[in-house]
Amino acid sequence: MRRLLAGASALLALAAGSLTASLPAAAADAPYDVLVFSKTAGFRHDSIAAGIQAIRDLGAANSFTVTATEDAAAFTSGNLAQYEAVVFLSTTGDVLNDTQQTAFESYIRGGGGYVGVHSAADTEYNWSFYGQLVGAYFASHPAIQQANVKVENRAHPGTAHLPQTWTRTDELYNYQSNPRATARVLATLDESSYSGGTMGSDHPITWCKTIDSGRSFYTGLGHSQASYAETALRAQLLGGIRYSAKRANADCRPETGYxxxxxxxxxxxxxxxxxxxxxxxxxxxxxxxxxxxxxxxxxxxxxxxxxxxxxxxxxxxxxxxxxxxxxxxxxxxxxxxxxxxxxxxxxxxxxxxxxxxxxxxxxxxxxxxxxxxxxxxxxxxxxxxxxxxxxxxxxxxxxxxxxxxxxxxxxxxxxxxxxxxxxxxxxxxxxxxSGTQPTGVGQVKGLAGKCLDVRGGSSANGTQIQLYTCQQGNAAQTWTRSGQTLQALGKCLDVNGGGTANGTKVQLWTCNGGGNQNWSAQSDGTLRNPQSGKCLDVSGNNSADGTVVHLWTCIAGAANQKWTLP
Structure with a gap:
């Protein structure tokens, strides 16, 4: 694995006053390419130019080239293929059309990287995939002021350099929802340290996640021009880019209850x-x-x-x-x-x-x-x-x-x-x-060695469950066994409406203790819903990606009803 240029350590060491420890020298990353996209269809931050220059500086010192654009025509499958990561730098509003959205979604699901900075969360409100990708949408913000950032994950390359409490001045976003159920929260805001927070004791400000083979990193910081002169924030951007571009690894699975x-x-x-x-x-x-x-x-x-x-x-x-x-x-x-x-x-x-x-x-x-x-x-x-x-x-x-x-x-x-x-x-x-910790966490594998998958990585009630090629670290394929329930993205594997008919939809739904959310593992490899007496079945014995799973009469020896649990 080829890693961060030794020169980056010297860069970080320049800000000893803002960092508690400099990073040790490591090997250089394999060269890669980053696209910085800063189109705005709403409020425009005057810090965008400073942000672009900061990322160019990081690239020059750390093995990646930077292409900056506000032209959405860059979002074609052919053009995106040359980049390991795409940075949405303080974008706002609807910035991509339907065709461009399709190309970008394919890019991410196929293994591309996304880095969202500040008002990237104030972007594409009507595009559900983007909402999953960024993790949470902007709701409001108070006046710019100093606040304490509580760093809860100091292993991710975007936050490893930070102290447990990072005091800085910024425009501090409130979000419409908490991303913790689908993302690994890296840092939160201490609302007692400033005025105008609306999310209470758990106010995420930086997080990471995966979607299919792609990686996502978001930070709500970076409002002002002065932000991009801060070594600590530059190091955060570098770590987020390296993670998203797969030049550094991290555990970005959601984590609660430890x-x-x-x-x-x-x-x-x-x-x-x-x-x-x-x-x-x-x-x-x-x-x-x-x-x-x-x-x-x-x-x-x-x-x-x-x-x-x-x-x-x-x-x-x-x-x-x-x-x-x-x-x-x-x-x-x-x-x-x-x-x-x-x-x-x-x-x-x-x-x-x-x-x-x-x-x-x-x-x-x-x-x-x-x-x-x-x-x-x-x-x-x-x-x-x-x-x-x-x-x-x-x-x-x-x-x-x-x-x-x-x-x-x-x-x-x-x-x-x-x-x-x-x-x-x-x-x-x-x-x-255990007791609070489930009896197994991991992938549920079925027909042709493929995985039980939450379609689109969406945690919305009613999301279809499907068969899909297994991808390590994908939260949509990470199932938790707790008693007779199987849980992903904080919700349960559910038989729609408690139905018993062959072909009844199997979906994701808020866990409620109902019999339609119980699944009993049988010695023959089947997963049986005791309430209906029927099995979890891959429709039509079809192993193609995206094939739905549903409820069906249990059939002895049927390959499309056999599952391996974590």
Missing amino acids: TALYNGSTTGWSQSGPGSFTNSDATLTSVGGMGLFWYNAKQYTSYSLKADWRMTGDSNSGIQVGFPNPGNDPNVAQTQGYEVQIDATDAADRTTGAIYAVKSADIAARDAALNPPGEWNTFEVLVEGQRIRVYLNSVLINDFTNTDPNRNLDGYIGIQNHGSGNTVAFRNIRIKE
Whole structure:
């Protein structure tokens, strides 16, 4: 993976007053191309020219070329194909016609990148796809003033450089809806720090998401000309562009319900064995070893554990799970539990994503998802009984079931400090237990290995459920098993109207506890709705993308009724 030019680190370091830490040097990205679109059909910001110049400056220092235009005729399939990302820079109103909209939607769904800046949320109100892409529409704003931005995700390349509280002056948007159900919120506004906020205690201002194979990043900041001279905002734009252009990876799945084990406070943590971790800027950094920093307040059985981590050079560390109280012997975690390895190199069963010395990660999937040393990554370690799955930046890279009677997945959680010269940092270690945490999160696969998919990634009630080619990290294909329900985008897989007739529509709907939202997994691979006694069926046994699924009489051995659950 080719990454950020070393020169970018020097650029960021210039603003030591606005950043708590500069980014370490990393390798250059493979060159790419960015289109900046700034057409306005409503209010026009006088900062657009400054924004274009800032992005040109970033491109010159960071391996991408910039084409700036206000000509919507650029939105053809052939022309868009040359760009890895398109930036909507303070656009307003209806800026694309129907043909141009179709070309842009195809571009995004096919893997293109979108970056929305400030009034990009005040654009294309009547185009539903754009609403999904940007995440939320503008509602209003108070007078320009200073406010505190609370950065809740400091692993994404667009926010990793920021402190937990970023104080700045801007035009602070209120939005018509909260994007949290369909996007990973990266930063919110603290409404107690300014006047005129209308969204309450959860007021997102920066977020990211995926739509089919495409990526989206939005920031509501960047109103004034002066904004684009700020190193911190420039770094945010650079990170958003790199993520959207697939030059950096991040976990942009929606996330709710997690409890922080570490986000600055080490209460409940203990060191076992030699070495230690420093604690600064809500970041734990390993020193010496070989030891174990473990959370002693509670043992865990079934849970989703997430942690953001960054390694320096060819270092070594890991996340340890399922061990008893180690006392002063950190080897207990290694011999009686399991380690999810962090190591840039080493044998396949001892490198990043491996269950250490037991099972290698899927190396191809791991390599595609991994950010290199110097950049942040996110692990999800999903433990269900004696099964452990490892997700790297939202991509499943390992799936292992323990059968060793001398080892376990029930127990304590910890992180390893490996030894001198091995420097790995951790941020935002959080957990979601079963009971509140579902029994499975991932793709539901059916006919021809394709996935159960929410059409268009829309969370609207009544959205058709369909079969579609599987795409890692796509929220529209990420299903959560909770009891007998299957949930995506915060809503449930639902039989329309509780119907029982063959061909009854299967759709997305607000979870309500009804029998028409229950699905019982059968030993023959079928998913049966107990209320009707009928099965989830791919219409016409057709494996083409976009084929609807519906309710149908269960048929023994029918390939179009067999499903593999996460």
